Amino acid sequence: MKDKISIVGAGLVGSLLAVILKQKGFDVQVFEKRKDPRKSDVAEGRSINLALSNRGIRPLKMAGVYETIEPFLIPMKGRMMHAVDGELTFQPYGKEGQFINSVSRAQLNELLIESAEKSGVEVHFDHKCTNVDFEKSTLTFQNGSTIQSDLIVGTDGAFSEIRKKLQLTDRFNFSQHYIEHGYKELAIEPVNNKFLMEPNYLHIWPRGNFMLIALPNNDKTFTCTLFFPFEGNPSFSQLNTKKEVDDFFDKYFKDAKALIPDLTDQFFSNPTSSLITTKCDPWFKNSTILLGDAAHAIVPFYGQGMNSGFEDVRLFIELAEEMDWNWEQILPKYSSSRKKDADAISELALHNFIEMRDHVGDPDFLRRKEIESKIQAKYPKEWIPLYSMVTFSDIPYSEALRLGKIQKKIMDEILNQETEINLEKIIERFNTLKKAY
Numbered sequence: 001m002k003d004k005i006s007i008v009g010a011g012l013v014g015s016l017l018a019v020i021l022k023q024k025g026f027d028v029q030v031f032e033k034r035k036d037p038r039k040s041d042v043a044e045g046r047s048i049n050l051a052l053s054n055r056g057i058r059p060l061k062m063a064g065v066y067e068t069i070e071p072f073l074i075p076m077k078g079r080m081m082h083a084v085d086g087e088l089t090f091q092p093y094g095k096e097g098q099f100i101n102s103v104s105r106a107q108l109n110e111l112l113i114e115s116a117e118k119s120g121v122e123v124h125f126d127h128k129c130t131n132v133d134f135e136k137s138t139l140t141f142q143n144g145s146t147i148q149s150d151l152i153v154g155t156d157g158a159f160s161e162i163r164k165k166l167q168l169t170d171r172f173n174f175s176q177h178y179i180e181h182g183y184k185e186l187a188i189e190p191v192n193n194k195f196l197m198e199p200n201y202l203h204i205w206p207r208g209n210f211m212l213i214a215l216p217n218n219d220k221t222f223t224c225t226l227f228f229p230f231e232g233n234p235s236f237s238q239l240n241t242k243k244e245v246d247d248f249f250d251k252y253f254k255d256a257k258a259l260i261p262d263l264t265d266q267f268f269s270n271p272t273s274s275l276i277t278t279k280c281d282p283w284f285k286n287s288t289i290l291l292g293d294a295a296h297a298i299v300p301f302y303g304q305g306m307n308s309g310f311e312d313v314r315l316f317i318e319l320a321e322e323m324d325w326n327w328e329q330i331l332p333k334y335s336s337s338r339k340k341d342a343d344a345i346s347e348l349a350l351h352n353f354i355e356m357r358d359h360v361g362d363p364d365f366l367r368r369k370e371i372e373s374k375i376q377a378k379y380p381k382e383w384i385p386l387y388s389m390v391t392f393s394d395i396p397y398s399e400a401l402r403l404g405k406i407q408k409k410i411m412d413e414i415l416n417q418e419t420e421i422n423l424e425k426i427i428e429r430f431n432t433l434k435k436a437y
């Protein structure tokens, strides 16, 4: 177990992986291009907070770091929808007692880096990786230094340098796609140290082709994110003056606007960022492998980017343990077995944007939810709604996608028929279709 392992990127996935590999007895070093985030402000107008759920929590527990992180989490038990007239409607995410957790990405990252260092991992900041030699298994950094390792893991995010080098190798497939929407963050500050909205919900203002969401933070602020097209009517390209921004928020998000007195200042000083999906395969070459966003960046609408990256770590470690840490065999096996699940969550995340921004408020959607909860109440083991499979279970994403498609087919059939709903027949049909597809 004395193998030397180099991890490129001390983001969420790289830091968590480092903790576990060190615990397993390896000689682990992490190389990060940024300065130490604990000593410098690197937010750049983005204070992203994330929804942490089951698939992310399990690997954090595996690493023994969940207890350190838990006090920083804010439970969100469902969606709080804001209609144009300000009316609020609550939709639970799952069964009673099920919730997702809001956590600051920066805070979580710092806690994980801290845990890695405490377990003896060497974290080298200001070390931008500029090259990887797959034959010699060496990394080169901007400062000219080079290191040789038994295993190299690229956890350097959606614009991974390691992946760019893989793109220069034979038979490596890569694709990227920017969606037509970008995002901009806006903060709702507390008054008298109190949250200005109910904190234990994910607030959402669905508006057809665009939406605003808000997640709570520990300092009693909310981070709002406007997901909005770059071009068209309406779009970012049309909001160029304070008046245009004011009028737009008055029309679509009046109740949110009332909570952000410096709205236009924030709007023009915070960046507008784009959203990308990347896919590639295989994820490895010789003794180098990609994990997390470096292997599969997805849009954030299912709240699964980090969760899937943490699940990568768990599955990679479990497989490695099973295969007695024989990297030569583990890398191809992991890459080929996990790929279908990364593709599935990528598809689900794109689809969930349409659901969040367009469907969550409409009567057809609410009727489906109502029928589904009746089926689930009677057959809790057989029928798990798609959102719950993705968020509250470890069912492989590809299987959740497959079962979700069958559930949709059945729900379409139910809504098209006039006869009374028969739960027994529904579950029978579900079981038949499960075998057929």
Ligand code: FAD
Binding pocket: 008, 009, 010, 011, 012, 013, 014, 031, 032, 033, 034, 048, 049, 050, 051, 052, 105, 127, 128, 129, 130, 155, 156, 157, 158, 159, 160, 161, 183, 225, 291, 292, 293, 294, 300, 302, 303, 304, 305, 306, 307, 308, 309
């Ligand atoms: P990153 O967190 O990007 O870390 C990569 C690290 O590598 C960085 O520290 C970077 O500085 C470093 N690096 C890059 N290049 C080099 C180099 N050449 N040399 C050395 N170091 C390098 N996920 C969820 O699960 N739930 C959510 O609710 C959610 N919401 C999101 C909302 C938004 C608006 C966005 C943008 C993302 C959201 N995500 C969410 C996704 C989540 O942020 C990512 O999936 C997650 O950060 C990926 O972790 P990572 O470690 O793979 O990559």
